[in-house]
Amino acid sequence: MRHSTTVTIGPRTFRIGSDWRAPVDAVDALYRDYPAPASLIPDYTVRLEAAKFARRLIRPSVAICGDYTLPEAVPQSLAHGLISAEMAMNLQMALGERRFLLLHASSVEKGGKVLIMTGESGSGKSTLSALLASRGWRFMGDEFALIDPLTGDVCPFPRPISLKNEAIGVMRGMLPATRFGPLQADTAKGDICHLIPDDAAIAAMHNPAPPALILFPAYGLPCDIRPVGKSEAFVRLTQASTNYTALGEAGFDALARLVKNVPIGAIDYPDTDTALALVDELWAALP
Amino acid sequence: MGASTYAASLPFKSVALDGLSAIYHGASGATHVVAEPVPQILEALGGDTLTLAELLARLGADYDLDDDAEAGLSARLDELVALGLVIAR
Amino acid sequence: MGGTAMIDARLLTKTLSQPSYATRLDARGWTSLLTIAHAERLTASLAWRLEGLKVPPKAAAILAEAKASAEVGRTHALWEAEMARRALGPLGLPLILLKGTAFAAAGLDAARGRLIGDLDILVPRDWLNEVEAALLGAGWEWVKPDPYDDAYYRTHMHELPPLIHAARDRMIDVHHTILPLTARVKPDAAALIAGAVPLGDGLFTLSPPDMMIHAVAHLFADGDLNGGLRNLWDIDRLIREHGAVPNYWPQLIERARLHGLVPHVSRALRLSQHLFETPVDAFLAYEARKGDIFYMGRLLARNGWGQETRKIVRLAFYIRSHWLRMPPLMLAQHLWVKWRRG
Numbered sequence: 172m173r174h175s176t177t178v179t180i181g182p183r184t185f186r187i188g189s190d191w192r193a194p195v196d197a198v199d200a201l202y203r204d205y206p207a208p209a210s211l212i213p214d215y216t217v218r219l220e221a222a223k224f225a226r227r228l229i230r231p232s233v234a235i236c237g238d239y240t241l242p243e244a245v246p247q248s249l250a251h252g253l254i255s256a257e258m259a260m261n262l263q264m265a266l267g268e269r270r271f272l273l274l275h276a277s278s279v280e281k282g283g284k285v286l287i288m289t290g291e292s293g294s295g296k297s298t299l300s301a302l303l304a305s306r307g308w309r310f311m312g313d314e315f316a317l318i319d320p321l322t323g324d325v326c327p328f329p330r331p332i333s334l335k336n337e338a339i340g341v342m343r344g345m346l347p348a349t350r351f352g353p354l355q356a357d358t359a360k361g362d363i364c365h366l367i368p369d370d371a372a373i374a375a376m377h378n379p380a381p382p383a384l385i386l387f388p389a390y391g392l393p394c395d396i397r398p399v400g401k402s403e404a405f406v407r408l409t410q411a412s413t414n415y416t417a418l419g420e421a422g423f424d425a426l427a428r429l430v431k432n433v434p435i436g437a438i439d440y441p442d443t444d445t446a447l448a449l450v451d452e453l454w455a456a457l458p
Numbered sequence: 459m460g461a462s463t464y465a466a467s468l469p470f471k472s473v474a475l476d477g478l479s480a481i482y483h484g485a486s487g488a489t490h491v492v493a494e495p496v497p498q499i500l501e502a503l504g505g506d507t508l509t510l511a512e513l514l515a516r517l518g519a520d521y522d523l524d525d526d527a528e529a530g531l532s533a534r535l536d537e538l539v540a541l542g543l544v545i546a547r
Numbered sequence: 548m549g550g551t552a553m554i555d556a557r558l559l560t561k562t563l564s565q566p567s568y569a570t571r572l573d574a575r576g577w578t579s580l581l582t583i584a585h586a587e588r589l590t591a592s593l594a595w596r597l598e599g600l601k602v603p604p605k606a607a608a609i610l611a612e613a614k615a616s617a618e619v620g621r622t623h624a625l626w627e628a629e630m631a632r633r634a635l636g637p638l639g640l641p642l643i644l645l646k647g648t649a650f651a652a653a654g655l656d657a658a659r660g661r662l663i664g665d666l667d668i669l670v671p672r673d674w675l676n677e678v679e680a681a682l683l684g685a686g687w688e689w690v691k692p693d694p695y696d697d698a699y700y701r702t703h704m705h706e707l708p709p710l711i712h713a714a715r716d717r718m719i720d721v722h723h724t725i726l727p728l729t730a731r732v733k734p735d736a737a738a739l740i741a742g743a744v745p746l747g748d749g750l751f752t753l754s755p756p757d758m759m760i761h762a763v764a765h766l767f768a769d770g771d772l773n774g775g776l777r778n779l780w781d782i783d784r785l786i787r788e789h790g791a792v793p794n795y796w797p798q799l800i801e802r803a804r805l806h807g808l809v810p811h812v813s814r815a816l817r818l819s820q821h822l823f824e825t826p827v828d829a830f831l832a833y834e835a836r837k838g839d840i841f842y843m844g845r846l847l848a849r850n851g852w853g854q855e856t857r858k859i860v861r862l863a864f865y866i867r868s869h870w871l872r873m874p875p876l877m878l879a880q881h882l883w884v885k886w887r888r889g
Contacts, residue, residue: 211574419619
């Protein structure tokens with residue numbers, strides 16, 4: 172492939188090839204603070220290809236290819252090259268990861284213990300993780316929480332946080348402009364802007380830590396805290412995992428251990444300040 | 459169903475989670491979340507092959523059973539056979 | 548053409564044939580090898596071939612994960628066969644397994660590291676309606692309820708339209724013969740079924756020669772040879788396991804004649820011998836044909852980034868290849884073709 176680069180996030184290295192220079196330059200800029208990979212052999216290969224030969228120059232359209240693909244995926248516009256690269260890397264993890272149990276969750280660490288927040292799009296797990304990271308917590312990931320079946324620890328996957336729409340303005344108001352990637356306007360999910368994790372999060376990207384609290388956040392509801400039963404949590408977490416079944420017995424062991432050992436709650440919140448207060452309250456109450 | 463004996467489909471792993479249990483079934487790779495008396499039935503079967511009566515007796519030794527326990531047990535066993543957790547012969 | 552464009556799937560076939568070859572690879576070579584293996588769905592098979600060899604830690608981790616993943620898939624596939632057996636058992640039909648599930652159920656070497664997708668079974672054409680009804684009654688559903696596709700499938704294809712089990716989310720392909728009805732070759736489906744071998748517990752596989760012939764039909768049925776290397780690897784593994792059994796080769800010849808697939812079997816043997824050094828019967832593999840190069844080109848058309856390079860039909864014989872020497876016969880063929888075109 173004409174242009175290429177590699178990106179290392181936590182335990183995973185992605186080789187990214189591209190028919191155009193622009194997406195590779197954009198990736199290199201966004202990941203400029205990230206370390207070089209420990210191994211020259213990547214875990215996954217991703218290719219951003221011209222959707223059809225003629226379209227490479229005329230109305231360029233980026234097809235996401237690589238080790239794992241979704242044949243029905245719609246090609247993205249070249250202007251959103253960073254989104255294509257991010258989607259491509261997400262896809263490799265979601266479809267290909269076999270070493271770690273993957274949960275659709277954000278994770279942040281404080282005092283050597285990890286808070287996992289899991290939920291659908293719109294639950295606010297990404298935004299909450301960004302906010303907590305700006306208040307002294309170590310950012311470990313916003314999209315995937317990696318659970319190590321061997322140790323039960325959460326492994327960091329601190330990719331740049333994909334902020335959407337209103338969340339962009341909120342975070343931009345708090346943090347220096349250098350922490351943000353270029354605005355990706357008018358994508359299928361609205362405006363997207365990436366928040367680069369701080370130096371401490373990137374420096375600690377190979378440091379796992381044990382989970383201490385799991386929360387199911389729900390945005391836009393009156394304030395409420397409730398415990399979640401272990402078996403309910405078990406079932407909901409299998410649904411929140413892209414690779415539970417593929418891991419077989421190791422997946423069962425990892426999830427059973429996680430659910431048995433870690434307190435699990437649900438928080439409903441009308442605004443992020445409330446959510447942050449609830450988190451503080453629950454975290455302080457931990458043994 | 460006319461089966462005369464029952465045996466648990468080994469290996470499986472069972473983890474108790476607040477009133478329900480999560481079970482990983484080796485032969486199918488499937489995970490089941492089950493309520494009482496399934497974990498108790500599987501535990502009573504152990505590694506043995508038992509008739510309905512023998513299984514009922516084993517369960518009766520450790521638990522108080524209802525009058526219609528036999529019918530209930532038979533129905534639960536049919537469900538477990540359908541899932542693959544119990545093998546009927 | 549840049550450096551990486553010279554890499555094709557021979558990097559993979561050479562390593563599968565001679566695993567120690569991998570110990571000479573640098574990081575870039577490993578990257579290409581693993582990417583090609585993944586694209587050809589052969590990573591776990593490669594992992595088994597490389598077992599015991601000293602490989603870079605990252606490569607070892609990737610290979611180990613692929614192996615473990617294939618094992619989980621095997622469990623799911625065999626369970627799917629069991630569920631099909633339960634659904635179809637009451638019909639009194641032998642449940643004849645095909646492809647990967649058959650290899651796994653029979654404990655064949657071809658099953659090691661093999662990724663298994665759908666469950667493929669073979670049933671008599673006369674029983675299709677009953678089989679369909681039994682599966683629908685046991686929780687399977689149609690994947691695509693499109694009347695046009697449906698009618699086309701039933702009239703022209705060698706299988707029912709695809710069915711998927713709602714709860715387990717796995718597909719079953721019910722075949723009634725091994726090539727589409729529109730193909731010029733008409734294998735003898737009844738003979739395939741009559742020759743099926745019991746595994747016990749109501750499960751059957753095709754006989755060893757028929758299993759090989761099915762693999763051959765499957766290899767060439769897709770004109771593009773999509774996934775062809777994996778099919779050819781199946782053939783290599785089957786031959787190595789069954790080829791030493793007395794009477795295998797005469798039976799294979801006889802069955803190939805019966806099913807009208809002698810030239811296809813012959814070509815598959817030549818391709819397998821050339822790419823995987825498979826020990827084949829010289830009589831059946833006889834008569835290298837000019838078309839072989841064309842098929843080889845398509846089978847190997849994968850670059851170090853995992854892209855299909857089928858637009859490039861020429862093989863890179865004459866571009867410096869560090870890894871393979873063409874045997875004189877193939878090289879002579881190629882030069883002849885080149886001379887004819889030139």
